[in-house]
Amino acid sequence: MLSLQTRVYDDEALTYDGAQLAPHFLYRRFELMGDALVAFAGPADVALDHMVDLEDVKKKAPIASDRMLHFLGEWFIDSLDQGILLQHLFVGGIYECLLERGIRALRRRGNDIYFDDRKVSVSIATKSPVSVLMHSAVNIENTGAPIPVAGLAEMGVEPWSFAREVLERFQRDCAVWRNARVKVLPR
Amino acid sequence: MLSLQTRVYDDEALTYDGAQLAPHFLYRRFELMGDALVAFAGPADVALDHMVDLEDVKKKAPIASDRMLHFLGEWFIDSLDQGILLQHLFVGGIYECLLERGIRALRRRGNDIYFDDRKVSVSIATKSPVSVLMHSAVNIENTGAPIPVAGLAEMGVEPWSFAREVLERFQRDCAVWRNARVKVLPR
């Protein structure tokens, strides 16, 4: 649980097609070395052969959306178990940020967030030989998906201030977890 | 991340004085062997020499409350880092359950939940030689504490249905995390 760099890239659209879920992508593309978590926006268009969720692959359920707020993270840790817990803490933070705005009709099932019974988010964590990788994204628009989805726009949520709030919350929570590790007496 | 047993003991009051945060307490007291998480209610009265949060020990800030809903958990894992993430996922679940009821004026800072700027919860995770232990508790009444606190009663939340909802949510999430581990393709 090293300190985490966060960045918001709000000045250009980037398509997420699954190839970005690769070790050192954040370094190659954004010069970020080490544990990092970034936000950007753009279409999602993940073909089956780039998908890593084997259930979705088996169901032939590709991921597509006209415009999503993407969060892409890499932690240089060995444990996928720990990476999955970090992923769910991150998704929990997204859900909290929506709930705190007083939006009703929200529901979370595992790492899937629903608004008005339509899916708002996708999320996956996987392992590379040197790191754990995470992609989590929430729809901005509710178009372009193979199933009925909901987006931030219809909830009245401005994407970039939302992105900043989510990243700040997670970074602050990371500091709390680190601190919790070093201040506790054993039993 | 073994499967987790949960229990609600709503038929008797139990005081939490810190001695319960011990390996195999859940087995000795409740015959629960293995990873388990239980809820019970009663006063909190933790003297400084039973406290494990070193910051609180240094600040001489004991924990006391006339009536709390206590959650006590033990995971037989080696990693305190992972245990702390589980703790924060659990506290996040408590916070979500309150937010979903439409209660306003709630705030979370790390693993502390506030209502109307008064503290609602305490939480700690620590390590024993064979396990990770967690105590998380929310005030039912807002009396008996050394600082201004808020409780479930004034929020209109019935403790036992709340306890069941929190435990069920966490157990369901645990199953999601296990599943996430085994269904993902590496990169």
Added chain:
Amino acid sequence: MLSLQTRVYDDEALTYDGAQLAPHFLYRRFELMGDALVAFAGPADVALDHMVDLEDVKKKAPIASDRMLHFLGEWFIDSLDQGILLQHLFVGGIYECLLERGIRALRRRGNDIYFDDRKVSVSIATKSPVSVLMHSAVNIENTGAPIPVAGLAEMGVEPWSFAREVLERFQRDCAVWRNARVKVLPR
């Protein structure tokens, strides 16, 4: 050490050619998600470029047999060391099941079982990025191998009841190991 699913597929012959020793094969082929161990029967025909035992590769010793009882397992754990111990516990269980039937002239050297000085079994455990994989097999017939081998048939052992006994023993032992982990006091 999660709970383990076991299955016996006695209704069709399947050739083992080494390609089956792959992450998520049990999910793709048999819909088994998570830690699992299955038995099936069929020829073994592993060419050198599908072999993972580097000593055998160097000695150019391919694996072939006209009919074997195959056991194929996957554990979603990170430690190959632990996976190798599970493999040897499994092979030990096979050996015990044979010894308990009163068969004489049996011998075990590491994970190789011999009957009448002819080889009965092959076994390997290796690592994928997300799991540990194991293949263990015992000859049913003693034909089709590049070296003198012995098989269950000449020992008078019916393959499917044997497969079920081996898997049940291992599953029961897994439960014992899990229980041993959670019931012991530290020193």
Added chain:
Amino acid sequence: MLSLQTRVYDDEALTYDGAQLAPHFLYRRFELMGDALVAFAGPADVALDHMVDLEDVKKKAPIASDRMLHFLGEWFIDSLDQGILLQHLFVGGIYECLLERGIRALRRRGNDIYFDDRKVSVSIATKSPVSVLMHSAVNIENTGAPIPVAGLAEMGVEPWSFAREVLERFQRDCAVWRNARVKVLPR
């Protein structure tokens, strides 16, 4: 999985009362530094407050026997899970050594070995802050126990040659496991 030192102390009787299951006992008593496994013989007399099996403690089932062949081991590893697997591999080896002598009416349930439905062995593995500790013992005589037990004497097994065979087998298997770790290609 470091290389393991083994020793047989057949020249004096030593009582096992549970205090021997302590880190560095083998160094303090026998000058053995590092991973080691020794055999000695003598009474077993473990009072409840020296027992580490919490189930036995709860059942108030102390361990006693007039004369046992004791095996005491220490591995300087961090993982109790791995230590428990090593324990069961060791007990499996004891069972094999008995079966291979053609003794009938033997049965193994987890790490308990029975002869003629009477218990032959006890075994436990636990964790110290720096190591995993194991005690496994088989009765030599069948007297002095609180339950009906069987011993090596009535099976016609000479204890010291048996002890040497068990230790040699385990040491040889350890070498096989180490070798298996370093010779396998990943998938």
Added chain:
Amino acid sequence: MLSLQTRVYDDEALTYDGAQLAPHFLYRRFELMGDALVAFAGPADVALDHMVDLEDVKKKAPIASDRMLHFLGEWFIDSLDQGILLQHLFVGGIYECLLERGIRALRRRGNDIYFDDRKVSVSIATKSPVSVLMHSAVNIENTGAPIPVAGLAEMGVEPWSFAREVLERFQRDCAVWRNARVKVLPR
């Protein structure tokens, strides 16, 4: 490998008697929370029952010196193996700092540094339930020890500038190790 805090306490003498090698000592005494490494000076006087090197305990070789430069560190990691490597990297840094000053007749054997065949340093790393602890010290004066020792004074080395150089070197190396972890492609 979190970022490491370092401090030099050059304004008061502190006796090292072994009790300082305890989890959270740096927090209790110096308000340093988290991974930290500090330097101070004072006598060393470690009685046998405070010693953690079992070889020294067995040889009844207590540690004493009239004035040493002490380095005391705590890393909140689980692996004693890794802690011992950090210890030896630290002692290697001390040795380099001496060699780079052109001092001849220096020798290192493991973590013992000798000048003119007299011992200059002591060092130990051990494990607490939550951390790895290290004490390394070099004599300033060469008096007060039970064996012939050498000290910084007779080598013409000013202790505090030396302490700062050693700590800066180690902190810089820690950053290099962290960086090495995150910039390397797997094979």
Added chain:
Amino acid sequence: MLSLQTRVYDDEALTYDGAQLAPHFLYRRFELMGDALVAFAGPADVALDHMVDLEDVKKKAPIASDRMLHFLGEWFIDSLDQGILLQHLFVGGIYECLLERGIRALRRRGNDIYFDDRKVSVSIATKSPVSVLMHSAVNIENTGAPIPVAGLAEMGVEPWSFAREVLERFQRDCAVWRNARVKVLPR
């Protein structure tokens, strides 16, 4: 931290082009099975697509030298963190061996050694699915590199006796680390 095999191959020139940094290369080429560290001499000529240091890849800084003393190691451990510490201990040993010969104008920055402000060494550690791999090399001649370098020849250091000294020192230190692990009392 298993025991380490070392070898010096001083009878033939071998070019290091990066392909040697592969799991089991030492077994395939030199029949060394298990943890091993070897020395050989020859040109270095690593094209960008064989480099694993991502910073160098990004800077397009290939590695080349007319003649280097190469050290190639493989440890069958899971932790890259631990592998990087072993790498730096090894490079520290090289630096010590140079300093102890009384060579002045030497400097170390992380794992880079400089003589007279010219680079003497390269070093990298990376992870394979089954092991940690290390390549460290020091120039013998100072020709053939894309930047100004220094070599053992101009320092008056005979390569093979130097190689033997470096390997012996590291092997002896490995034994010290192993011993440190097993002789220390916990706190």
